[in-house]
Amino acid sequence: MKVFKFGGASVRHATAIRQVGNLLKRYSGEPTLVVISAMGKTTNALERVAEALHRKQSPSGEIEALVAYHQEVIAGLLPENHPIANEVKNLFVDLPHWAEKSLGFDALYDQVVSTGELVSTKIVSAFLEQQNLPVKWVDARQYIVSDNTYREGKVDWDATRKLCQSLPGLMNTGIVVTQGFIAKSKEGLTTTLGREGSDYTAAIFAACLGAESVTIWKDVPGVMNADPKRLPDAITFDELPFREAAEMTYYGASVIHPKTIKPLANHGIPLLVKNFDNPDLPGTKIYETKVDQLPPLIVFKDNQCLISCRVTDYTFIHEEQLSLIFTALSELDIRINLMQNSAISFSIVVDFREDKVLNLIQRLSSIFQVYYNTGLTLITVKNYDTRTFDAYRKKPGVLLEQSSRSTLQVLIKP
Ligand code: ASP
Numbered sequence: 001m002k003v004f005k006f007g008g009a010s011v012r013h014a015t016a017i018r019q020v021g022n023l024l025k026r027y028s029g030e031p032t033l034v035v036i037s038a039m040g041k042t043t044n045a046l047e048r049v050a051e052a053l054h055r056k057q058s059p060s061g062e063i064e065a066l067v068a069y070h071q072e073v074i075a076g077l078l079p080e081n082h083p084i085a086n087e088v089k090n091l092f093v094d095l096p097h098w099a100e101k102s103l104g105f106d107a108l109y110d111q112v113v114s115t116g117e118l119v120s121t122k123i124v125s126a127f128l129e130q131q132n133l134p135v136k137w138v139d140a141r142q143y144i145v146s147d148n149t150y151r152e153g154k155v156d157w158d159a160t161r162k163l164c165q166s167l168p169g170l171m172n173t174g175i176v177v178t179q180g181f182i183a184k185s186k187e188g189l190t191t192t193l194g195r196e197g198s199d200y201t202a203a204i205f206a207a208c209l210g211a212e213s214v215t216i217w218k219d220v221p222g223v224m225n226a227d228p229k230r231l232p233d234a235i236t237f238d239e240l241p242f243r244e245a246a247e248m249t250y251y252g253a254s255v256i257h258p259k260t261i262k263p264l265a266n267h268g269i270p271l272l273v274k275n276f277d278n279p280d281l282p283g284t285k286i287y288e289t290k291v292d293q294l295p296p297l298i299v300f301k302d303n304q305c306l307i308s309c310r311v312t313d314y315t316f317i318h319e320e321q322l323s324l325i326f327t328a329l330s331e332l333d334i335r336i337n338l339m340q341n342s343a344i345s346f347s348i349v350v351d352f353r354e355d356k357v358l359n360l361i362q363r364l365s366s367i368f369q370v371y372y373n374t375g376l377t378l379i380t381v382k383n384y385d386t387r388t389f390d391a392y393r394k395k396p397g398v399l400l401e402q403s404s405r406s407t408l409q410v411l412i413k414p
């Protein structure tokens with residue numbers, strides 16, 4: 001059995017959804033579970049709805065726009081008056097009722113934002129049925145169980161594995177279509193697994209089902225050694241070891257969600273990244289393999305913040321002070337992307353999530369003189385060669401650099 005995942009771009013309009021149908025026809029005949037994201041930028045719009053509801057403001061403008069967008073897609077796929085049109089409309093129009101439930105923001109967010117995936121899978125299923133494909137729509141929340149950490153649900157693997165046992169039977173009767181990104185919490189509410197989490201959902205199902213592979217359908221030819229929008233001469237990898245792919249996601253390559261690799265690697269399930277518009281292209285196969293001489297991999301991570309903590313007297317930075325910095329980072333759940341120390345200062349580079357980072361800076365200011373700089377880009381060159389090593393170190397605006405035998409990182413002010 002196989003697991004396929006289609007992201008928001010692959011279902012963003014009627015034409016894209018027709019292509020999903022074509023791909024599923026092409027690969028029919030094998031038990032398949034299909035994981036689908038919310039359409040286009042729906043999740044961002046739903047985030048705004050959740051924020052408005054939390055602030056007790058009316059989200060009616062956003063909701064109208066979401067209804068109109070989805071109705072247009074439905075009109076491009078299904079006959080007029082198809083019952084799905086009403087069902088979808090009601091799901092959006094009913095969203096404000098979550099504001100009455102006195103939920104904390106994160107829990108409210110998940111109840112609202114998960115609607116994107118529920119709606120997209122309903123529309124795609126209805127269309128596939130129309131195309132005479134045997135489809136079973138299932139609610140992912142009846143299979144994937146998480147703890148109560150809203151917006152970042154941690155999967156309960158034992159419970160999830162047990163619930164997934166009934167899926168193979170269902171997959172023998174039709175293509176199972178389900179939502180990415182969402183799960184059910186221990187207290188019975190919806191949780192989400194972190195932004196862009198649908199890849200992770202595909203990996204969870206594959207691991208629990210012992211699938212033969214997961215295929216992520218993308219708008220790129222496969223995993224590339226750089227973002228082709230930034231570096232037009234980027235090349236596509238034919239194959240990549242799991243470890244290499246996992247490290248890429250750590251440095252910020254956005255092609256696969258960072259949590260996706262681990263469950264697949266643990267179960268030896270290959271991950272294929274293939275081109276949605278051109279399925280004849282070979283794409284990239286990520287699996288347990290050794291590749292010698294990978295070309296340099298270049299990852300740009302924008303929106304970085306450099307924070308430097310200086311001691312205020314003539315002492316040097318010492319371990320006790322470092323431990324205060326790390327405690328603050330851990331308590332605020334901020335990940336370090338790069339760090340460096342000198343005699344009198346300790347510098348860290350983190351994603352600039354404003355509220356969290358300003359909070360951190362405020363905490364550190366009681367101990368150190370703190371300087372910070374935002375709007376920076378962290379460039380990581382993994383498996384560098386002499387040419388890329390020199391080129392990236394000499395980039396204009398380098399504020400900080402660090403290298404090991406395999407990896408160079410430079411922080412620049414663009
Ligand atoms: N729809 C969710 C998001 O945009 C999950 C996903 O696309 O993977 O973050």
Ligand code: MG
Nearest residue numbers: 007008037196
């Ligand atoms: Mg997405």
